[in-house]
Structure formats: C-alpha cells, structure tokens
Amino acid sequence: MTPTPTGTVDLDPRPSGSQTPRRGKGTLTYVLTAVLPALAALGLLVMLGTSTDSARTPPGSGPLDHSVQLFAAIAVVILAARLFGRLARSVGQPPVVGEIFAGLCLGPSVLGALLPGASAWLFPTEVRPVLQGLADLGLIALMFVVGQETKQTSFRGQGGAAVTIAHAGIAGPFLGGALLASLLYRDWAGPQASPVVFAMFLGSALSITAFPVLARILVERNMFRTPLGRLSMLCAAIADVVAWCLIAAMTAVAGRDTPARAVLTVTLVIVYGVAMTWLVRPWLARVLTALEGRAEIRLLVLLAGLLASSAVTSAIGIHAIFGAFLYGLCCPAGSLTRLTERINSVSGLLLLPFFFVGTGLRTDVWRSGFDASLVGVTALVVAVAMLGKLAGPMLMARSTGLSWPDSASLGVLLNARGLTELVVLNLGLALGLLSERLFVVLVAMALVTTAATAPLLSLLGRLTARQRDGGARRL
C-alpha cells in the first residue's frame, strides 16, 4: 500500500543555487507559498493589533493554575523518597525506613514546622487529590504484589511449624492490642470507634507483619534462601492472611449503623471471596496464559482486573486494598513473575512515595500535642507491640525445634511492620477509628519496630558468634 515508489523520488540536497534550471520556478513558488502568506499573516496581525487590542475580561484562573506545584511536588516526592531510602540503606536500615522518614519530613511534623510556607506552597489543597490518587494507585499495586508474594511462598514441608508459629505471632500481639485498646479507648480512640471495633483494630494493627519489608530484609542479609528465611516468610504469609481477614471483618463492621448492614457487608465479602477463588482465579489463569507473549494486552488485562477488584471491594464497603490483595492471591503466580516485578519496581519508584508522603502529611506531631503522655503512650505501645510479636513466636519456634538464636531471629523478623502497618493505620484514620494523636503514636511504633529489626538481628548474630567462640575456647 506504499503509494510512493521510492525510486522515483528525486530530492535536491542543495536547494538554493546549484540546480539552476529549476531555480527560478522554485524561488517563485517559495515566494508565493511561503513568503507572501507569512507577510500577509504578519500584516493581518499588525492590523488587528492596532484596532482594539485588549482582552475582553481580566485573566481568570484556568484549570492549569496549579501545574507548577503539581510538577514540583511530584519531583520533590520521588527524589526525597529515593534519597532517604539510600541514606537508610547506607546506615544498614531497609530503604522503607528512610522512605517513611522522607514522608514525615515533607509533612507538617518537620518541613511544615520549619518552613510553613514551603510545605503549604508545595502541597496546596488543589494538588493533594492528585497526590492522594497516585498514593491510592501505589497502594493497590503494593497489595497486589504482596498477594502475589504471599501466594508464591512455598510450604515445602514447613507448613505445620509455620502455622503454629504464625498463630502465636498473631494471638499474642492481638491480645496485647486489645488490652491496650481497652486502656486507651476513652482518650485516644477516633470518633467512629466503638470499643469492640477499636479493640479489633488495635489488635490487628499490632499483629501485622510487613511482608514486603521482611522479604527485602532477608534478601539484603542473604537469608532469603535459608530455612530460617523461608520459615519466617511462611509465618509472615500465614499471619498476614489471617490479619487481613481480621481487618476486613473489622472494616465490614466499622461504621455500619445496624447489625443487619454489617451482616450484609460480611456476606458480600464472603461471596466475593468465593467468586474470586472459584470463578475468577481459573479464568484468569486461562486468559493470562493465553495472552503469553502479548505483553501490552496482558498488562492491560492485569491492571484493569486489579482496578476492578479494588473498586468492587471498595463498593462492598471494605477498603480497596482487600480487593487488590485478593486479586494478587488469585492471579497465576508463575507466568506473571516478571510483570509483577516490573509493576513492583515502577510503583515503588513512582507511586509508593506518594503513599509515604500522604502518611507524613497526615502525621502532625505538633498539632496532636507533643507532651509527656504522647511519649509515654508511644513507649507503652512499642513495648506491647514488640513483646507480643517477639515473645510468642520465639517460644513457639523454640518448641518446634529451632535453636534459641534462630527462634529469637524469627521473632525479630516478624516484628518488622514497616509499610504494611502504615496501610492499616491510614485505613484506621480514614475510618475514624484512630484519633490524630494515636495515629502519630502508631506511626512511631511502625517506624521503631521496623528500624529495630536490622540492629537486633546483628546483635543476635554477634551473641551467637561470641557463644560459639566461648564454646570453642572452653573445648
């Protein structure tokens, strides 16, 4: 269908002067088609300009007014997240600790307190919905990846031990959270929290493990392929599924004014879960296998399904993250590994920073009152969270046959809450279950428990080494 046989084209590489036979005609055409119209247009403009050159109304605010802040904010957020992530890594911390810090620094707690003008200029109200939208997209991408990683965790004969350890890793912190809740309810709960829902929320919030952070810590410490690494991944996977089910149940109940509506929501959640598992999962496996090799369409199907599943759970009345997590569990794991990795890296680089910053913007240490009670409650919450998550799994792991140092390491690993905790906390704040003060406390707890993981692991490593040396010397 090529209309121009290229052989017939005779282009002149030296247009002016060298080809004398055609020159006159060429110049004439040029004057007629290019110079004259240009002069005429210029004349017309001058004529129009000298007549009534004034706009009809003063300049108003168009839809493009905030693009300076929008682009500047996006650039600052992705660069800050990356920079702080690198800094964290350089001091032996997982990048997520730095990224959470970056979010806090850009929010009212640090930047807002130091330079109120800068924070207000960079994140005006008009720009925030866009940043929030990017954060939401990053969040469902993250939950999809977590679902996929959970699905891929192989049991390899460690199932029984993992289930008991995971159970201990949930029950203890949950009880601790629930006890804390009955203590803190009067002064620290959000406006929407009933005592039961508040207790369920704090219980689940304390039992969560940051599955993606755990995986990255294991990779960075070359523990990913060790039996201990596999076991802790497995425990975290089981514990997380249970914790998310608890949180989904809590979300389904929270804010429903009548028991009938709560029952309806729970029923819909179960119906959706069953439909996804028995209908959508096999269908997805077929479709995505059939699309193998057609990367673009596959990506679109995957993303559209992810968005749809998130929208469905959101419409049912539990948060979009559950739909994304369930979708990640239902997508066939093997064939999507590379696509998931790419989604993960792009989202981690360009979308998740907005989630951290969103959390940071909601964390206002000063407005929520920085006083002794804030510090005291933070210390209490951190102690309960760490004790609950460390002691139970450690004892349980020891009783399934692990050595004491390995059991302790397992407890320390499960104690990293990082990113996932922030997801839960933002949910609690959005549902009105947390007061702003308690949100600040729990963000601090998430940061401390995650930041403690690497030093504690190193400490355990040194203790083990000394013990072994001591043992060797004694021999």
Add this chain to the structure above:
Amino acid sequence: MTPTPTGTVDLDPRPSGSQTPRRGKGTLTYVLTAVLPALAALGLLVMLGTSTDSARTPPGSGPLDHSVQLFAAIAVVILAARLFGRLARSVGQPPVVGEIFAGLCLGPSVLGALLPGASAWLFPTEVRPVLQGLADLGLIALMFVVGQETKQTSFRGQGGAAVTIAHAGIAGPFLGGALLASLLYRDWAGPQASPVVFAMFLGSALSITAFPVLARILVERNMFRTPLGRLSMLCAAIADVVAWCLIAAMTAVAGRDTPARAVLTVTLVIVYGVAMTWLVRPWLARVLTALEGRAEIRLLVLLAGLLASSAVTSAIGIHAIFGAFLYGLCCPAGSLTRLTERINSVSGLLLLPFFFVGTGLRTDVWRSGFDASLVGVTALVVAVAMLGKLAGPMLMARSTGLSWPDSASLGVLLNARGLTELVVLNLGLALGLLSERLFVVLVAMALVTTAATAPLLSLLGRLTARQRDGGARRL
C-alpha cells in the same frame, strides 16, 4: 553479617505427632502462646461488645469515599482507549483517531447524552482532579518524547528542501487561520482573547502537524525509511519547532494585562531557552552518560528534570508543555532511546488515555448548541485547514523536484494533526482564547484532518498505480 549459620537450623517438617519427645512441650507452648491469648482476646472483645457497643458519631465521609469511582474510571479509560485504538487500526486508521473517539464517547457528547447517570457517576467532580493530573503527566511525557523525536530527525542533506517546504507548510495555514480568526472573532472567540492573540492562536493551531502521529503513520505504511518519509518527518519537525515557538510567544502575551508583563514573560522564556541549551544540555549529556547502566537513578534524574523543566515554564507563565518539549530537545538522544521508548509506551498506554478523555469531557457538542452554524463553521475550518496545509507544501515540494504524487503525499502527511492539535486546543481553552463552541469545531477539525490522512494516501497510491498502468498500456 548473617546471624544464623544455616547449618545449625533444625526444622521439623512434620510438626504434629511424629516427633514424640518434643510433642508435649510443643503443645503446651502452643496452648500458652497461641490458643490462650486468642481466647483471651476473644473474651475481651465479647466483653467490650456487651458493654457499650456503639460508635460515637454516625459514619461520615472519609478520604476514601471516591475510590470506587476512581478505580472504575481509570480502568474504563485505559480499556476504552485501547479498544477504540484497535478498532481504528482495524479500519486502516491510526490508533490515535480511535483514542480521540474514545475520549469523545466517554464525555458529555456521547455517554453523557445517552446515559447521563453513567457519565456523572464515573467522573464525579472529586475524581476529575486525579484524572486531570494523570492527563497532565501524560502530556508532558508526550511532549518530552516529541522533543526527543524532533531532535533525532536527521537532516541528511535534505535540510534546504525541508526548510522551504516547512515554511510553506506554516505560512499558508497560519494565514488561513488568521483570516478565519478575523471572521470568527466576534462570535466564537473565548473571553480572554484579544483579536491579535486570537489570530495568532488560530494561525498556529492550523499550522501544527502531529509529529508523533505522522511518525506512526509512516511506520505503519512502511514509509519511515523512504526519502519521502524522512523528508516529511523533517518538514514536520521544522514546522513544529516554529509553530511551538509561535504558540509559546502567543501564550506569553495572552492574558498579560500590560505590555511590560508580556515583555517580561517573553524575556524569561528566552533566558530559560538559552540556559537550557547552553548550560543544562551539556550538563545533562554528561550526567546521563555517567549514569549509563544504572537504570533506576537515570530514570529518576530524567523524570525529575522533566518535571522541573515543566514546572519552570509553567511558573514563567507559558504552559508546562513547552518546558517538557524543550527538555526533550535538550536531552542527549542516542543514549536515551530505549528509556524514551519505554516512557512513551507506558505513558501512551496508561497516561495519555486520560488526556483524550479530558479533551472528551470538555467537548460538549450539545451544550455548545448543535446547529447549522456549528456544522457550517466546522466545514469552513476543515476546508481552510486542509487547503492551507496541503496546497502550499505540495506546490513547494513539487518545485524542489518531487513528483506530483509524492508532493501531494507530503502535503497529506503534514495535514495529520491528531494529538498535537488537541494539546494546542486544550491550551487555548484553558487560556480562555476559545469559546466552547469553537473548541468543539476545532476538535472535529483535528479528527477529520487526521482521519483523512490514511484514505487520501491510499487514494494517491491508487491514482499513481493507475497512471503507471495507463502509461504502460500506451507503450
């Protein structure tokens, strides 16, 4: 630093029953660490539930209220764009024609007219800023890619011919647009338009060529590597740089109430352009070459620079797209080719659809009054646009030595306006230079001139073939 020598780990693959010596202790630990806390937590929840189980205030509207629509809208937009793009391709049109159609169909002109509820539900006011933000990001990604493609267009000795043809391809349509402007100013100009600015705007809007669309048409018709293909790319590149300069000048002048402010803006634009060309360009080349092989950092530097450059031009007072285009011109072309391609494909798949839909949402055929004058003016504008862009370059190309069919094909190719025209039109609407009615007219013009390209090229191909057959028979 691995704290757990993996050799010492002794995991029990059969946790229950088989290892009798440890069973009793294991079960006891399990009851103590997992079962008892779980029961205690349950008891606590029941206790709390029977006391005062009611939320403090009725459920309010949290920040997550619109996530259903947000996710649904995003899924619908990217799927619709892809689907219509495929349909367009299946009838021999470039995908962009289908994507523009998809935008129009989701807007008030089609979906809004057929199912007002669906359109209002899918795109509520709360979700639009996010969609607009995604569209803005897609737009600057597009302009960056256009800048890169423009930069990569090699002159290869066709420079002189291309300059004269490009000049003819700008002057004619610009004059036509300016004449149209003086005709349409009274009834069709927007509230912010002075006669000169309106004439400059319509003139530039009619002279623009859709560089990316042109490139894709050439690739699809196997004309990309032919001399005619190269020449048309080159003409389009030159014409586009000139047209964007005109539009930037127009934007700098539009809406500034005093000449002094207009002069200031123009000065700043020139300073910025010079700084980018002489300072940032060599620096970028060094930095991006130094980062070769570190894909993530490179992507971040590239994106941060793109966002910063867009923010700067936006802050100066001309649109962000100019900063993005200039940045694309200034980035070193060779080493970024693959990265640019990836940005292009991701943005085309996941961001640009929101630009098309944004345009569609602003194009309301019914509200702007669908009557004879609308149809008449559309026909007039289409006629002027096509005549201006076809005739001048065709005559000029012929006089530089191309055959008549090749000259006509060149004119037809330059006449495709597609996507780039929509960028200009949205700018005009945002600046208040266009009335809503004229916006509708010009969107229709963009669609018609782009859709006409493929059939006209085929027609020319058939004519050439028949002529050749006739000539062969006569021999």
